[in-house]
Amino acid sequence: MRMAILAVLTGLILLVPIVAEGSAVSAIEKQASFPPQNLDTCLVDMTGDVNLSGSITSADIIYLVRFVLLSGNEPEPCYGAGDANCSGVVNSADIVYLVNHVFKSGPGPCDFCTSGFHGGCIQ
Ligand SMILES: [Ca+2]
Secondary structure (H helix, E strand, O other): OOEEEEEOOOOOEEEEEOOOOOOHHHHHHHHHHOOOOOHHHOOOOOOOOOOOOOOOOHHHHHHHHHHHHOOOOOOOOOHHHHOOOOOOOOOHHHHHHHHHHHHHOOOOOOOOOOOOOOOOOOO
16 A cells, blocks of 8 residues: 655654545645635534544544545535634645644634634534
């Protein structure tokens, strides 16, 4: 199995199985081509839990790496669930944000309900 090494700014190194072939250039193009989805219709109670397990773990990071850089599935239950930093888009910054949260006791996912980028939340 081929593995991709994702060196994160935090100093952590993640090994991510490559499930789809692609060059670094195509991965960057894929990330850039994601149009922001209609986040107003995305109702979640916590961003970052992109696999809907009920908590944020390394499995969510791997899920998001596959989505952003490879050909993985969209975050569950919707695109906006992957926007852990509430920037309005799901990209590599959300991966770094989750790595900091899970491995470095960084801040938790942003407040989805008051971020201004999302119109709805479950409370
Ligand atoms: Ca984001």
